[in-house]
Every structure is written in structure tokens, then in C-alpha cells.
Amino acid sequence: MVKSIPDTFMSLPTYLDSFTFPLIEEVHADVFSSLDGYAQANFIEIIWVEKFDDEKSIFCFEVSEPSKYQKLRETYNPKEGDIIILSLQKPQHVSDLRQTKASYVFGSVLKSGDKEDGDFPANFCIVRFSSNIPVEVDPETGTPLAPSFAVFLINMMTYNRIWKCLHMEASDIANLVWPYKLKVVHDTSSCSQISQCFTRKSIDGLGLEKFDLNDSQLNAVADCVSVMENHSPSLKLIRGPPGTGKTKTISTILWAMLIKGVKTLTCAPTNTAVLEVASRIVRLVRESSDGSVCFLNDIVLFGNKERMKIDDSHDLSTVFLDSRAKRLLPCFVPHSGWRHCLCSLIDLLENPVTKYKLHIEHILTKREMKKEMSEKHGDKPLMCEDGHCSPPCYPLGQLVAPFSLFCKTIHNRAEDEEEECHKEGWHDYEAMMEAFREVPFKNYLKDRYNKLSKDLRCCIEKLYNDHPRKSEAAQIFQCMLEVLELIKILHPLINRDRGNDDIWSEELLEGKVEEDCNPVSWPEKLACVRTNTCSKSKFKLARSLCVQGLRYLCKNFILPDFYSRRGVQFYLLQRAECILCTVFSSFRLYNVTMDNSPSSSDTCLVKKPENLNLGLLIVDEAAQLKECETLIPLLLPGIKQAVFIGDEYQLPALVKSKISDNAKFGRSVF
Numbered sequence: 069m070v071k072s073i074p075d076t077f078m079s080l081p082t083y084l085d086s087f088t089f090p091l092i093e094e095v096h097a098d099v100f101s102s103l104d105g106y107a108q109a110n111f112i113e114i115i116w117v118e119k120f121d122d123e124k125s126i127f128c129f130e131v132s133e134p135s136k137y138q139k140l141r142e143t144y145n146p147k148e149g150d151i152i153i154l155s156l157q158k159p160q161h162v163s164d165l166r167q168t169k170a171s172y173v174f175g176s177v178l179k180s181g182d183k184e185d186g187d188f189p190a191n192f193c194i195v196r197f198s199s200n201i202p203v204e205v206d207p208e209t210g211t212p213l214a215p216s217f218a219v220f221l222i223n224m225m226t227y228n229r230i231w232k233c234l235h236m237e238a239s240d241i242a243n244l245v246w247p248y249k250l251k252v253v254h255d256t257s258s259c260s261q262i263s264q265c266f267t268r269k270s271i272d273g274l275g276l277e278k279f280d281l282n283d284s285q286l287n288a289v290a291d292c293v294s295v296m297e298n299h300s301p302s303l304k305l306i307r308g309p310p311g312t313g314k315t316k317t318i319s320t321i322l323w324a325m326l327i328k329g330v331k332t333l334t335c336a337p338t339n340t341a342v343l344e345v346a347s348r349i350v351r352l353v354r355e356s357s358d359g360s361v362c363f364l365n366d367i368v369l370f371g372n373k374e375r376m377k378i379d380d381s382h383d384l385s386t387v388f389l390d391s392r393a394k395r396l397l398p399c400f401v402p403h404s405g406w407r408h409c410l411c412s413l414i415d416l417l418e419n420p421v422t423k424y425k426l427h428i429e430h431i432l433t434k435r436e437m438k439k440e441m442s443e444k445h446g447d448k449p450l451m452c453e454d455g456h457c458s459p460p461c462y463p464l465g466q467l468v469a470p471f472s473l474f475c476k477t478i479h480n481r482a483e484d485e486e487e488e489c490h491k492e493g494w495h496d497y498e499a500m501m502e503a504f505r506e507v508p509f510k511n512y513l514k515d516r517y518n519k520l521s522k523d524l525r526c527c528i529e530k531l532y533n534d535h536p537r538k539s540e541a542a543q544i545f546q547c548m549l550e551v552l553e554l555i556k557i558l559h560p561l562i563n564r565d566r567g568n569d570d571i572w573s574e575e576l577l578e579g580k581v582e583e584d585c586n587p588v589s590w591p592e593k594l595a596c597v598r599t600n601t602c603s604k605s606k607f608k609l610a611r612s613l614c615v616q617g618l619r620y621l622c623k624n625f626i627l628p629d630f631y632s633r634r635g636v637q638f639y640l641l642q643r644a645e646c647i648l649c650t651v652f653s654s655f656r657l658y659n660v661t662m663d664n665s666p667s668s669s670d671t672c673l674v675k676k677p678e679n680l681n682l683g684l685l686i687v688d689e690a691a692q693l694k695e696c697e698t699l700i701p702l703l704l705p706g707i708k709q710a711v712f713i714g715d716e717y718q719l720p721a722l723v724k725s726k727i728s729d730n731a732k733f734g735r736s737v738f
Contacts, residue, residue, distance in 0.1 A: 070731050072732055084235075091234070091733070094733060099151065099221065114212060117212060125196060131193070146177050148177055149177060150223050151175070151221045154172060154174075156217075230696050234699065288321075296328065303710050309715050314688070322646055326646055333682050333704065334685075342376075346384055350387060365533070389637050393633040395533075396530055397630065402629040407626070410622045414615055416516055417517075525555060536640065536643040547587060555614065561606065593609070692721055
């Protein structure tokens with residue numbers, strides 16, 4: 069028997085347990101309701117099967133490509149948490165299941181493919197079934213011998229998340245919910261907000277006067293800001309009918325928290341509500357910030373990309389997690405990303421001649437290998453004048469030539485090159501000179517600098533626009549801008565074809581760069597570089613200052629290695645100051661830890677993050693949420709202050725089970 073959820077409780081465990089049986093009954097009702105619509109259910113054909121676990125009836129499936137035509141209904145794309153029916157025939161009527169009981173079985177999708185991330189192949193899924201599947205498979209190819217179909221019933225993800233939260237160790241803020249219920253029930257006053265301890269001093273200096281807030285809105289913002297200065301947990305309710313500026317108040321609170329450096333999580337029951345709040349705070353930051361206080365980089369919006377309908381051209385793609393991770397991923401790839409670009413350009417600017425020597429060595433080595441391969445395959449080897457096979461031309465340990473020889477090659481001089489070449493151990497003078505002519509030093513330096521500077525410029529622009537700011541020193545991003553300008557200054561000096569022979573000297577190109585100085589003095593030095601009219605002096609100063617800036621970034625701005633977007637997404641969530649998502653998507657944050665090794669699967673054991681450092685939770689449209697649903701974000705570790713905003717006269721959350729509805733399962737915190 070499902071008991072009614074009481075209004076008051078003796079303890080937190082009894083409060084959480086009171087939702088268990090109404091939740092189970094609601095799941096039953098939802099499953100039965102989906103069976104009533106079985107004839108209209110979407111489905112997909114299974115084209116490959118492999119058994120994973122005999123005892124647990126776990127299988128891996130590959131399904132056909134979903135149809136683009138909705139009328140065909142063969143559009144189902146399996147998602148994690150789906151409850152499906154595996155049937156030997158297309159869904160026509162629910163009575164078909166009763167007539168042929170042996171031809172179907174229930175299953176739960178444990179993992180599904182992701183085209184965006186690529187961690188698991190698209191159109192593949194892993195499913196646990198209630199019993200052995202009635203599908204005969206070709207043992208060699210894995211292809212079903214008879215047509216087999218996966219029919220979608222419901223997605224259990226939300227129910228699973230509520231269930232896990234009800235059986236999770238509660239946080240400090242959760243201890244305020246069950247005693248708070250008694251206070252709310254007996255509060256018959258007409259005040260619009262619980263707790264009237266308003267203080268305007270907490271918002272002094274935040275510049276809120278430009279937002280044109282009325283007294284009620286300003287009091288709400290001031291109260292939320294003031295409670296953050298109090299380390300004890302608090303829970304507040306802000307009530308207001310439609311049109312009273314609740315969304316405007318939320319965006320102003322988020323603005324204040326960004327300035328205060330408080331990490332906030334803002335949730336709502338629907339994507340529409342979340343997008344509205346996100347649009348407000350993004351517009352507020354763009355219009356009201358001078359670029360030194362608040363940054364869009366510190367705002368992260370995440371959720372279902374398809375349902376939110378956010379593509380790369382959308383205004384919110386600037387803060388949308390998937391889009392940002394896509395843009396930033398190239399910076400995190402080890403062998404071509406941020407650190408690689410920094411170190412490569414430092415090496416080139418510090419040791420251009422040495423890099424050129426290594427490049428020539430590489431060319432000669434490739435030619436030697438090509439010659440050896442030709443001889444190995446029966447081609448006639450090269451012969452000396454005496455008829456003997458020619459010895460190795462370029463001993464790998466001695467491929468070093470003096471800088472003066474490079475200069476002579478560059479300027480087409482012929483002053484004892486061959487004699488000097490033999491002194492340095494280059495036995496094949498003609499091959500060496502051919503390599504020099506093929507890639508002259510000037511051309512090598514130009515091409516290499518242009519490529520490396522372009523790659524680094526792309527990295528800096530992406531990091532400057534998309535990497536969170538609050539977690540890093542402002543000096544780092546200022547240094548990025550200075551390096552960009554120095555790269556731009558060096559470009560014409562290195563690429564000029566004529567009139568700049570004075571920079572092609574060993575003193576300049578191999579000159580030692582002074583040790584890193586105080587970054588505070590760099591703007592003054594950069595100003596000197598800008599006004600310098602002597603190419604030789606300008607090149608020397610710009611090169612030295614650029615290398616110092618690159619060294620500083622290499623030492624003070626270190627990125628972890630990631631090969632997939634998922635790692636970058638968790639990295640951004642760890643460092644964002646303002647996170648926005650639906651209440652149900654907030655469950656993803658339980659897997660965001662500070663060790664950069666998160667698990668994103670709901671099927672894994674849920675572990676609480678130790679250092680997510682969320683300070684404030686804001687739930688918009690809270691009256692439309694079931695009380696147990698609000699526990700998903702409320703139980704996140706670190707949250708000590710929570711603000712629920714809504715209208716108690718709005719329609720409550722939908723409850724499909726009459727039994728659960730009678731048990732008050734659909735009630736909200738209001």
C-alpha cells in the first residue's frame with residue numbers, strides 16, 4: 069500500500085523514504101501508459117547482435133540508420149536509460165504481445181552510441197534483457213536470421229536519477245528541507261519571500277542601479293547576496309506571479325554572484341525556462357560588463373543539444389558546453405595542441421639555425437633511406453668513379469654545418485664551400501648543397517614561423533574566448549594578447565623579401581634570450597617595440613619579449629591532455645562560475661570531480677564530487693517540479709544556500725498514477 073507523503077517528518081531519512089513507494093507506483097503507471105500506445109511507438113530494425121554476458125542477458129546491438137520520415141515510425145535511436153521491447157515483428161497492436169509471448173522480451177539500454185563524441189560507435193547500444201532474447205543469430209556474421217526490432221517504450225533516466233538521489237547520503241542543505249516544510253505549511257502571511265532580513269549594504273558597489281530593479285526585486289537580490297556571506301546553510305523561497313520579473317531577478321542575482329566570485333548552479337524544469345535565463349544573463353554580461361569584471365567564459369550552459377536546438381550559429385553557442393568543447397578540443401590534444409604550439413615556437417625563435425640543421429638532416433636521412441630501399445628492391449646502386457659502391461654520404465652523428473655556410477648558401481656565394489663542408493663531416497657536398505638549395509634557410513624560417521605562429525594564434529584566440537577566466541590569473545590572458553601582438557610584429561620582419569638582411573645574422577638569430585623578467589614590465593617594453601623604427605633593433609626586442617611571454621604561458625598556463633570532447637566538457641564544468649541546465653541534467657554534475665577522470669554513465673556507482681565547490685543553487689519555476697525532483701540538484705555537495713523561485717498558483721507537475729497523485733507525489737516545495 070502506498071502511503072500519503074506527510075507534511076512533517078521526524079528525520080531526514082524518513083523524509084527521503086516517503087517518496088520511494090509513490091515513485092515506484094509512478095514508474096509502473098508510466099510503463100503501462102506506454103504500452104497503451106504501443107501501436108504508435110517508434111522502432112528500429114536490429115542488424116547485428118553479439119552476446120556480452122550469458123548470466124545477465126546483456127547483448128550488444130547494431131541498429132539500422134533511423135529514417136528521416138516521421139510517418140514511417142522507423143526513426144528510433146536508442147538512448148541510455150530507454151526501456152524497449154525486442155520483438156520479431158513491427159509494432160502493430162499491443163494485443164500482438166499477448167498472442168505471441170515467446171516472440172518478445174523487455175530490455176533496458178545501458179549504453180548507446182554518440183556521433184558527437186565517438187567514445188562508442190554510433191548506431192550501437194548495449195542492452196540488458198529480462199530474459200534470453202528470442203532471436204536466432206548467424207554465428208559467423210552476427211546477423212539475425214529473422215527480422216528483429218527494438219520498440220521504444222519510455223526513458224527511465226529521470227526516474228533513475230531521482231531514485232539514486234533518494235538513496236544518497238544527504239548534504240547539509242538537504243537537512244533544511246524537511247524541517248522547512250513545517251514552516252511553509254503554517255506560514256499564512258502574504259509576504260512574497262521567506263526571511264525578510266534584507267540588507268542593501270551587501271549589494272553596494274555592484275552597479276545594480278543600471279538594471280532598473282523595483283524594490284521587491286532589489287530586496288530579493290540583496291538578500292541572496294547577503295546570505296552568501298553567511299557560511300551556515302539557508303533555503304529561501306521567492307514567490308511571484310507571471311510578469312513580476314522573476315527571470316530578471318535571477319539574471320541579476322547571477323550577475324552579482326559572478327562579481328562576487330560565487331560558483332552558482334541555476335536549474336529549471338524545462339529547456340525553455342533554462343534558455344530564457346541563459347539568454348538574460350548572457351545579454352546582461354555583454355551589455356553591462358566592461359570586459360574586466362564579468363566574462364562570458366565563466367558561464368556554461370549544458371543539456372540536450374537537439375532539444376535545446378542550439379547549433380554553431382545560435383546566440384547561446386558562445387556559452388553552450390558542447391559547442392565550447394568542440395572549439396577548445398584542438399588546444400588539449402597533446403601532440404598538436406596548446407603546449408606543443410608554445411614549445412615549438414619557443415624552440416624556433418631561440419634556436420632557428422639548430423632547427424634548420426635538424427631539418428636538413430631529416431631531408432638527407434630520408435634520401436639515404438630511399439636509396440637503401442631502392443638497392444634492397446634490386447635497383448642498381450650508385451657507384452663511385454672507381455667502380456665501387458659509394459659509401460654513406462651523411463654520417464647521422466656529424467650532420468652539423470657552420471652558420472656561415474648557411475649564409476653563403478642563402479646568398480649564393482661560392483667561397484670554399486666544399487672545403488668547409490668536408491671539415492664539418494659532410495662527405496657528399498653535392499647532396500648537401502642540393503638540400504640547401506631545395507630549402508634555403510630564409511624560406512625554412514619563414515614557412516616554419518608562419519605555420520607555428522598561425523597554429524598558436526588559433527589556440528590563443530580559442531582559449532581567450534572560451535576558457536574560464538575566474539580560475540586563472542588575469543595576467544595570463546593579458547600575456548596572451550601581448551604575445552599575439554608580438555607575433556604580428558615579427559611576421560613582416562621575418563617575411564620581408566628585401567631590405568632586411570640586417571636581421572639575418574648569427575648574433576640576432578642565435579643570440580641568447582634574457583631570462584624571464586617581471587610580466588608587469590612587459591607592456592612598457594612592448595610600447596618600445598611598437599615605436600622602434602630600426603628593423604634590426606625591433607626584431608631583437610620583439611623576439612626576446614615574445615620568447616619571454618611564451619615561456620611564461622608555458623609555465624603558468626598548463627592544460628591537461630584530452631582526446632575527446634567529453635574530457636574538455638568536464639574540465640569546463642569544473643572551472644565555470646555560472647552553470648545553467650535543467651534540473652534533470654544537473655545529475656551529470658555528480659560525476660564532475662577535480663581529478664579529471666569523471667565517469668559520465670548513470671549506470672556506474674554514483675560518487676559525490678569532493679571539490680565541485682558549488683556555492684549557490686537557484687531553481688526557477690520550482691512550483692512546476694515535484695518535490696523529490698528538486699533533490700537532484702539540491703543534494704550536490706558544496707551547496708549551502710538554495711533559492712527556489714516560482715508561482716504557487718501555477719499548474720503542478722504531471723503525475724500519471726492516480727495512486728501516487730493521491731499520495732501527494734506531485735507536490736512542490738511551495
